[in-house]
Amino acid sequence: MKAFKELTEISGSRQNSYVSAWKDQGKKVVGYVCSYMPEEILHAADILPYRINGKGVSDMSQADAYLSRVNCSFSRCCLELGFRGEYDFLDGAVWINGCDHIRRCYDNWKAKRPFPFMHMLPVPHKIFPEGRQWYKEEVISFKEAVEAYFGVKITDDKIAEACSVYNETRKLLRKLYDKRTEDEPGFTGPEINTILSASVSMPKPEFNHLLEQVLQETQTVKEGSKKSIRLLVAGSIMDDQGFIENIEEMGAVVVADAFCLGAKNFWDLMDENGNVFENLIDRYYTHSPCPRMAGEYPTRLNFIKEQIERANVEGVILEHIKFCDLHGTDNALLKKDLEKAGIATLELERQYGPLADSGRIRTRVQAFLERIKA
Amino acid sequence: MSEDKINALERMIETFLMTSNLPEDMDLESPDMKVFLESMPEGKRTAFLTMAKDLDVRKMSNAFNTAMSKYWDTVLQAKSRGKKVVFIPFNCSPEIFYALDIIPVGVEVLTTFTAILEEGLEKYLDLAVERGLPDTMCSSQRGTVGLLEAGLLDKPDLLVNGSLGSCDPNSKIFEYMSEKFDIPALYLDIPFYHDQRSLDYYTKGFRQVVEVLEELSGNKLDVDRLKEVCELSNRATELFLEINEIKKMIPNPVPNYYNQIHLGTKLLMAGTQDAVDIFQTALDVCQARLKKGSHVMPEEKIRLMMMYTGLYFDGGVHLWLEEEMGVSYLLDLLVYYDFNPIIDTSNIETMINGLADGMFNLPMTRQLKGGWDMPNNWLQDCLYYVDTYKADCLVFTGHTACKQVWGVYRLQLSES
Ligand code: SF4
Ligand code: SF4
Numbered sequence: 001m002k003a004f005k006e007l008t009e010i011s012g013s014r015q016n017s018y019v020s021a022w023k024d025q026g027k028k029v030v031g032y033v034c035s036y037m038p039e040e041i042l043h044a045a046d047i048l049p050y051r052i053n054g055k056g057v058s059d060m061s062q063a064d065a066y067l068s069r070v071n072c073s074f075s076r077c078c079l080e081l082g083f084r085g086e087y088d089f090l091d092g093a094v095w096i097n098g099c100d101h102i103r104r105c106y107d108n109w110k111a112k113r114p115f116p117f118m119h120m121l122p123v124p125h126k127i128f129p130e131g132r133q134w135y136k137e138e139v140i141s142f143k144e145a146v147e148a149y150f151g152v153k154i155t156d157d158k159i160a161e162a163c164s165v166y167n168e169t170r171k172l173l174r175k176l177y178d179k180r181t182e183d184e185p186g187f188t189g190p191e192i193n194t195i196l197s198a199s200v201s202m203p204k205p206e207f208n209h210l211l212e213q214v215l216q217e218t219q220t221v222k223e224g225s226k227k228s229i230r231l232l233v234a235g236s237i238m239d240d241q242g243f244i245e246n247i248e249e250m251g252a253v254v255v256a257d258a259f260c261l262g263a264k265n266f267w268d269l270m271d272e273n274g275n276v277f278e279n280l281i282d283r284y285y286t287h288s289p290c291p292r293m294a295g296e297y298p299t300r301l302n303f304i305k306e307q308i309e310r311a312n313v314e315g316v317i318l319e320h321i322k323f324c325d326l327h328g329t330d331n332a333l334l335k336k337d338l339e340k341a342g343i344a345t346l347e348l349e350r351q352y353g354p355l356a357d358s359g360r361i362r363t364r365v366q367a368f369l370e371r372i373k374a
Numbered sequence: 375m376s377e378d379k380i381n382a383l384e385r386m387i388e389t390f391l392m393t394s395n396l397p398e399d400m401d402l403e404s405p406d407m408k409v410f411l412e413s414m415p416e417g418k419r420t421a422f423l424t425m426a427k428d429l430d431v432r433k434m435s436n437a438f439n440t441a442m443s444k445y446w447d448t449v450l451q452a453k454s455r456g457k458k459v460v461f462i463p464f465n466c467s468p469e470i471f472y473a474l475d476i477i478p479v480g481v482e483v484l485t486t487f488t489a490i491l492e493e494g495l496e497k498y499l500d501l502a503v504e505r506g507l508p509d510t511m512c513s514s515q516r517g518t519v520g521l522l523e524a525g526l527l528d529k530p531d532l533l534v535n536g537s538l539g540s541c542d543p544n545s546k547i548f549e550y551m552s553e554k555f556d557i558p559a560l561y562l563d564i565p566f567y568h569d570q571r572s573l574d575y576y577t578k579g580f581r582q583v584v585e586v587l588e589e590l591s592g593n594k595l596d597v598d599r600l601k602e603v604c605e606l607s608n609r610a611t612e613l614f615l616e617i618n619e620i621k622k623m624i625p626n627p628v629p630n631y632y633n634q635i636h637l638g639t640k641l642l643m644a645g646t647q648d649a650v651d652i653f654q655t656a657l658d659v660c661q662a663r664l665k666k667g668s669h670v671m672p673e674e675k676i677r678l679m680m681m682y683t684g685l686y687f688d689g690g691v692h693l694w695l696e697e698e699m700g701v702s703y704l705l706d707l708l709v710y711y712d713f714n715p716i717i718d719t720s721n722i723e724t725m726i727n728g729l730a731d732g733m734f735n736l737p738m739t740r741q742l743k744g745g746w747d748m749p750n751n752w753l754q755d756c757l758y759y760v761d762t763y764k765a766d767c768l769v770f771t772g773h774t775a776c777k778q779v780w781g782v783y784r785l786q787l788s789e790s
Contacts, residue, residue: 066781066784066785067780067781068784070774071781072777075781097566100778101778103535104746104782108782111785120745122565123562128580294546322510325543333554336506
């Protein structure tokens with residue numbers, strides 16, 4: 001379990017040992033917030049992409065002075081950490097206009113505590129040929145901005161190399177998810193969450209190496225997992241081991257997900273043949289769409305249904321962070337359609353943060369599990 | 375459609391008809407009138423008095439309510455007359471639909487007018503939430519969802535959202551309605567920036583929407599009809615801008631009530647003769663007041679501007695501000711149209727470009743699609759309006775749902 005222990009350490013600290021070692025070599029680290037950001041561009045520039053999160057915040061007073069109580073607690077926690085200087089180890093950050101909250105997080109961050117390099121990469125809100133062209137142009141200007149600011153050259157060869165490393169990560173994560181589908185899942189939900197958090201906070205080649213070891217090491221079956229109710233959890237950003245742990249303690253095991261930090265982020269592989277840059281654009285633009293993409297609800301529903309089938313899921317928990325309109329609205333539709341398809345579904349509104357509101361959530365999950373058992 | 379199903383629109387039409395012909399010599403102090411006023415719930419009474427108390431205002435409200443009763447009747451009769459109906463948000467212009475003989479219905483305006491129903495609006499806001507919609511979504515669209523849930527509205531033939539990216543609740547609700555009630559939907563993506571590249575991109579998307587609308591309606595866009603609609607729209611814009619010139623005077627001769635009607639006129643009727651008639655009546659009234667020296671009574675003490683949303687659900691607020699505090703209500707930025715271009719009607723290309731340009735510059739779309747302090751965005755426009763209309767104060771009345779506004783209003787305030 002040495003490799004898993006290492007991943008746990010990485011996911012548990014902001015400036016983890018890999019980030020420090022990277023910086024010690026004089027290399028740059030750039031933060032980002034969304035899965036529409038093609039990390040390969042940074043990797044190809046020998047810059048470490050680091051996914052910004054809001055973990056560990058219990059007091060948001062600095063962020064609350066700018067964002068408001070109607071902004072989601074994830075965006076506020078991220079901003080809080082930014083304002084406190086906990087992300088000062090980043091040499092820059094790139095934002096996507098993912099939703100109203102996160103783009104305002106960017107505005108405030110930029111106005112009050114800007115990084116030396118701050119870039120907005122706007123992504124269209126629907127999938128169509130003109131949108132793809134727009135996105136491509138934006139990725140090109142992002143690439144040029146990185147080259148100009150950091151004084152690097154991002155060649156096609158380097159992008160191709162980066163793409164193959166990232167594809168390897170995706171393949172390994174799919175293997176990890178295969179283990180979840182087994183009758184006696186090889187990993188608990190919180191363990192998967194730990195691995196995913198580490199995957200976006202360290203260099204990918206090293207992560208791949210560690211994950212390979214974890215996959216070999218973990219032959220042990222989780223005690224009692226066979227008796228647990230198999231759940232899929234989906235919704236707003238989820239990097240909170242405590243939340244999943246809370247659910248599993250009630251007699252469930254999370255065997256699948258549809259989060260932007262989980263399956264939705266890595267499920268789609270990239271075509272490594274032909275023009276790699278074009279393929280990269282296609283991969284990111286059309287990857288399993290987030291609820292910000294209008295008209296793509298049927299694709300999102302199907303994705304969840306496929307994951308349900310793959311992992312033999314007995315019930316679905318749809319969570320959304322309070323004020324997250326994108327996931328909240330999608331969840332309402334998903335609940336209706338999944339229930340119609342005979343899949344027991346629970347909708348939960350929550351706050352981002354360490355076990356916020358855990359009592360209420362436990363009670364609701366317990367009642368839900370009893371409903372499934374009955 | 376069953377009897378009770380058409381109730382919502384039918385009852386709205388009745389109210390508009392009832393208030394569309396208030397006589398010039400109406401005496402609010404007469405015993406009959408007193409009994410009538412007493413019989414009304416307080417909120418409705420204030421709303422009624424807002425449009426009835428002052429003869430100048432009464433002229434405007436008569437024109438507005440007459441046109442509204444006609445408009446809603448057209449919506450009500452659409453199916454039986456073989457016409458298609460499309461639901462649009464407030465940041466989507468109606469002209470192209472009129473040009474294709476399709477009836478556009480603004481969901482926010484519809485929600486707002488639901489407030490005039492006897493049972494009020496709250497019931498439908500709640501019903502939408504009971505049936506699944508998050509309560510953090512925009513209530514100005516939620517009422518329409520509630521009416522659909524209650525079966526008090528016919529489903530439209532199509533939904534068109536004109537600006538993906540300036541407000542998540544605004545676009546997400548269209549996807550929700552589409553999936554929940556099985557209505558086809560079209561979406562126009564709006565880019566983050568405000569430059570030529572973005573306008574070209576947006577215009578392309580607009581053309582694609584026009585093509586689908588042609589298919590849906592079975593009508594090919596006819597250049598003469600389009601020209602007629604665009605000219606009517608231009609005329610309404612010119613009148614609107616003329617009224618704005620009068621508004622810049624200190625004291626301001628434009629009655630506060632005017633702010634209650636220009637929006638519905640623009641959103642539902644731009645491109646029709648009715649819109650021109652309403653604005654013409656309003657302009658005549660304002661010019662006469664300017665001549666007479668009438669203004670906010672008894673004295674204009676404060677020139678107020680809302681820096682984002684106004685208070686659309688309170689029909690009495692304008693009168694109250696005027697009478698109680700001498701407030702001249704200049705505008706709320708969410709529904710003000712100084713940046714709407716006059717459409718070049720030379721040919722079909724210029725007209726389509728002009729319509730797309732108009733939508734690109736509609737409030738909210740224009741100010742909220744990008745960074746708050748970018749060119750032609752919220753900060754700049756706010757400062758422009760303050761300066762142009764000589765506002766003494768700015769008020770922020772953010773709706774819970776406007777998360778992107780709440781997210782930067784403190785920065786905005788510190789710069790304004
Ligand atoms: S949780 Fe929802 S509201 Fe918050 S940043 Fe993510 S998508 Fe936006
Ligand atoms: S900006 Fe506010 S008022 Fe406008 S649609 Fe969005 S939520 Fe509604």
